[in-house]
Amino acid sequence: MTIAPPGARQEEQTRYLDIRGLGVRYGGKHGTEALRGLDLQVPEGSFHAVLGPSGCGKSTLLKALVGLLDMQVGAIEPQPRLPAYVPQGDSCFPWLTAAENVAFGLEARGVGKRERLQRARSLLADLDLGDFADRYPHELSEGMRQRVAIARAFAIDADLLLMDEPLSALDFQTKMRVQSELLGLWERQRSTVIYVTHDIDEALTLADHVTVLSTRPALARETIEVPFSRPRSYRDVRRAPGYGDLFARIDALLEA
Ligand SMILES: Nc1ncnc2c1ncn2[C@@H]1O[C@H](COP(=O)(O)OP(=O)(O)OP(=O)(O)O)[C@@H](O)[C@H]1O
Ligand SMILES: [Mg+2]
Structure with missing residues (x-):
């Protein structure tokens, strides 16, 4: 409209x-x-x-x-x-690493494996999770998993x-930092x-x-x-x- x-x-x-x-x-x-x-x-x-x-x-x-x-x-x-949708609560796939979680939606959009993992790593770095790209959700804190879900939403350029x-x-402190990272991505x-x-x-x-x-x-x-x-x-x-x-x-x- x-x-x-x-x-x-x-x-x-x-x-x-x-x-x-x-x-x-x-x-x-x-x-x-x-x-x-x-x-x-x-x-x-x-x-x-x-x-x-x-x-x-x-x-x-x-x-x-x-x-x-x-x-x-x-x-x-x-x-x-x-x-792109970040549901309330935990939405990471437990069987995928943080980077694979972020890259997930890109596969359906036909992006090759190398490129989608590269993009996922870069988004995770933007959200201060560069060192955790190869960890599984159970190895992350709840706040880190929320950031993985945010990165996943931004990954697909919806x-x-x-x-x-x-x-x-x-x-509170982490929230302020992630708010500014989220605004940067947006x-x-x-x-x-x-x-x-x-x-x-x-x-x-x-x-x-x-x-x-x-x-x-x-x-x-x-x-x-x-x-x-x-x-x-x-x-x-x-x-x-x-x-x-x-x-x-x-x-x-x-x-x-
Ligand atoms: N699948 C469902 N089946 C039946 N009722 C539901 C279902 N999902 C939500 N509801 C009901 O719909 C209403 C609105 O729920 P909703 O989850 O949208 O609220 P909300 O504003 O997101 O709440 P919160 O701030 O606690 O997250 C609630 O009364 C809830 O019980
Ligand atoms: Mg709700």
Whole structure:
């Protein structure tokens, strides 16, 4: 979909991933309505954070975008084609090394073995895991496995990257470092990112826009533009004028 902002010339038009009226009801004995009438417009190439109370339907939203659910209603345009996806929790294949995990999606895209392992090693180095490329997941910490999953998502150069709390297992210092590494990878690739997090500071550090979801069944309560200039880090954001007000506004939306 293309929407021209008022007064924009043709070449300035922004394309959007446009989600309209998305609803998901899980079946089974205790059928749960996870999403109802969710509207979300994400400008292509932007970094979009999604926050919401626990259990409201954030992971369900990403699964619907990946195409993992068959019980959804509503429209998603354009329909995502082979998005990269970092699911919530541990998603490394235990029988593959870190480098093989990262290279996994490249095989299906026809990239030769040498090149895919080379690309995997380089991405792991970008995420400070250069020395662990040949280790198996059980030899890595949870935070390291999360970084392997992030590297795997960036490896395939997808137009759309969906990440579900990918840094939740990291301690504060490591989280800050990986946030800046992740932003570096995204600045190079500039794919559209939808990034689920519980952490308001993380959303304000990474994203162009933050959408706060309601309690279940979730709809988009409000989308807020993050005005801080890039490149930026957590420390820059904390010191930026307006940070406190923005934090408080998002916090109030989450509490409401
Ligand atoms: N496969 C499933 N079958 C039935 N109900 C499900 C299924 N997956 C999720 N749900 C329900 O849908 C609702 C939303 O779940 P979801 O995992 O999307 O929430 P979330 O916002 O990601 O939560 P969290 O912040 O804890 O990760 C919850 O009530 C959950 O119990
Ligand atoms: Mg979740």
